[in-house]
Amino acid sequence: MKYCPNCAGTLNLAVPDGDTLPRHVCPDCGMIHYQNPKIVAGCIPVWQDSVLLCRRAIAPRYGRWTLPAGFMENGETVAQAASRETVEEAEARVVDLEFYGLFNITHVNQVYIMFRGRLETPEFGAGAESLEARLVQEHEVPWDELAFPVIHRTLNLFFEDRRRGAYGSHMFDIKSIRQSG
Amino acid sequence: MKYCPNCAGTLNLAVPDGDTLPRHVCPDCGMIHYQNPKIVAGCIPVWQDSVLLCRRAIAPRYGRWTLPAGFMENGETVAQAASRETVEEAEARVVDLEFYGLFNITHVNQVYIMFRGRLETPEFGAGAESLEARLVQEHEVPWDELAFPVIHRTLNLFFEDRRRGAYGSHMFDIKSIRQSG
Numbered sequence: 493m494k495y496c497p498n499c500a501g502t503l504n505l506a507v508p509d510g511d512t513l514p515r516h517v518c519p520d521c522g523m524i525h526y527q528n529p530k531i532v533a534g535c536i537p538v539w540q541d542s543v544l545l546c547r548r549a550i551a552p553r554y555g556r557w558t559l560p561a562g563f564m565e566n567g568e569t570v571a572q573a574a575s576r577e578t579v580e581e582a583e584a585r586v587v588d589l590e591f592y593g594l595f596n597i598t599h600v601n602q603v604y605i606m607f608r609g610r611l612e613t614p615e616f617g618a619g620a621e622s623l624e625a626r627l628v629q630e631h632e633v634p635w636d637e638l639a640f641p642v643i644h645r646t647l648n649l650f651f652e653d654r655r656r657g658a659y660g661s662h663m664f665d666i667k668s669i670r671q672s673g
Numbered sequence: 674m675k676y677c678p679n680c681a682g683t684l685n686l687a688v689p690d691g692d693t694l695p696r697h698v699c700p701d702c703g704m705i706h707y708q709n710p711k712i713v714a715g716c717i718p719v720w721q722d723s724v725l726l727c728r729r730a731i732a733p734r735y736g737r738w739t740l741p742a743g744f745m746e747n748g749e750t751v752a753q754a755a756s757r758e759t760v761e762e763a764e765a766r767v768v769d770l771e772f773y774g775l776f777n778i779t780h781v782n783q784v785y786i787m788f789r790g791r792l793e794t795p796e797f798g799a800g801a802e803s804l805e806a807r808l809v810q811e812h813e814v815p816w817d818e819l820a821f822p823v824i825h826r827t828l829n830l831f832f833e834d835r836r837r838g839a840y841g842s843h844m845f846d847i848k849s850i851r852q853s854g
Contacts, residue, residue, distance in 0.1 A: 493678040493679075494678060494679060494680075494681075495676055495677065495678055495679070495680070495681040496676065496678075497674040497675060497676055497677075497678050497684075497706070498674075498675060498676070499675075499676070500675075500676035500681040503678075510801060513746065525678075526744065527747055528711050528712065528744055528745060528746065528747065529712060529745055529746075529747055530709050531709065531710060531712065531784060563707065563709055564709060564710055564784075565694065565709065565710075566708055566709065566710055566782040567779055567782065568779060569777035569779060569846055570775065570777060570784060570844075571777075571844070591775065591842060591844050594751065594772065594786070596750035596751060596752075598748055598749060598750060601747040601748065603712060603745075603751060605775070620691060661772060661842040663751075663752070663772050665750055
């Protein structure tokens with residue numbers, strides 16, 4: 493961020509009065525431009541004993557498998573965002589969404605909020621950002637070809653919870669691969 | 674948002690290729706500037722049978738009572754943000770944070786994420802953004818002088834859960850006062 497979105501002035505990095513962190517401050521109009529984490533809303537779409545995965549047709553992690561998830565938009569709820577992403581990426585409609593987990597990914601300033609959702613019918617397809625979508629049982633999950641650690645963690649928790657017959661509300665921090673070695 | 678933070682070009686509102694919503698797009702450098710909801714992280718600080726409230730020393734709702742809560746910063750987890758806000762607004766340290774509720778406030782593009790936290794000692798004070806802080810029992814909550822509907826809802830749920838002896842994970846949409854009449 494170099495220029496003020498309000499007046500095109502050249503921004504400074506400075507700690508505003510009463511604040512504790514450096515912000516992008518405009519010396520011309522005085523506006524302070526905060527930058528905050530973004531929410532990625534996603535879903536585990538469930539049909540009978542399978543879950544719906546999609547294979548990414550976009551960077552990063554082109555060709556890797558993932559759960560439907562994407563940036564939450566202004567004007568929608570987190571659950572609406574998760575449903576919309578499931579339509580967009582897997583051409584599938586989920587109902588009865590239940591909060592499942594919150595995952596902090598601080599090194600990219602993202603908070604993943606994942607839901608469990610039920611497919612009313614086993615209809616799905618490859619959305620514009622997917623190469624394909626597929627219903628998989630636990631033994632069919634391509635664990636080594638998943639796109640992101642948060643997807644690995646979410647699916648792991650889901651199948652663990654299913655085995656013991658109770659779905660919790662989970663909260664975890666996902667460390668970067670570099671940090672955790 | 675009028676000017677490009679990257680090159681100071683004059684932004685257009687346009688639907689980018691492959692997108693479905695109008696975005697702020699720079700005709701000069703091509704950058705797309707997304708705007709997304711913000712997370713407000715907060716805490717119900719609990720000491721014995723009381724909760725810690727603070728009275729706002731800032732707009733909006735100057736003089737009204739609230740729970741410690743504020744915008745999550747880059748680089749922190751949601752729980753860290755809730756703890757930090759409790760220090761900043763009520764000069765109190767909470768431990769054993771448990772996820773308590775997620776509240777969508779779509780008309781202001783905010784997602785409140787609230788925790789329950791335990792005060793290790795009944796030490797607290799008025800932070801820079803508070804006129805005072807006070808431990809209150811249920812019958813002492815100033816229900817008509819609370820700052821925001823989301824605070825009212827959170828406290829209501831908390832005392833209900835406490836009466837039945839089980840704290841759930843809650844998810845609600847908070848409608849604007851204008852919309853709900």
